[in-house]
Amino acid sequence: MDYGLKTMDYVLLLVIFLLSCSDGDVHNKFCDLPARLTVENVQQAPVLYTACESMGEYCSITSGGQRFLFTDATNHTSYINLTAIAGYSGYYLGLTGFIVGRLTIPEMGEDTPRVVCYDRACSNCYQDYHITKPLVLQVGGYAYCKNCQRTYDLNNIGNITASGPAGRPLYRYRVNYIGTTLVINNG
DSSP states (O other), X not given: OHHHXXXXXXXXXXXXXXXXXXXXXXXXXXXXXXXXXXXXXXXGSHHHHHHHHSTTOEEEEEEETTEEEEEETTOOEEEEEGGGSTTGGGOBOTXXXXXXXXXXXXXXXXXXXXXXXXXXXXHHHHXXXXXXOBOEEETTTEEEOTTTOOEEETTTTTEEOTTSOOOXXXXXEOEEEETTEEEEEOO
């Protein structure tokens, strides 16, 4: 009888553990929002090329009419006409666009710093109030939300800096940068 009671205790603990792991506060590495863009020759846009090739450099990607705009933290802008982008009819820029750049140090388990992609919208404003507030890039690998006053560290997985109010990290998308082709595809 004691043996059965111990087994039930273990089963109960296992169920509690499994339920606690499915908590909505546990964040995945990547968000599930739709995102899709392919740029075959990133050197067409010097600002994007610098962000993909240089550690700690980032640029925002937005669409402006018939072209994509690539803007860095110092407001230098490059653009590519919409028709010059591979599969331009099937792009989707997340909530308000993307922030793309190369990390300053490799992520855990990797050998080299990778190119990462975040949504340009503040994840906390969107999560808390269902509004899309675009972030402002800052020199040094940071993004700032004028609405909620949070600063995000782009080199630290999009986490909020110690000086900002607590909250969730930036929404992150799947991205591959191979040769001179950038592919963002969260689908």
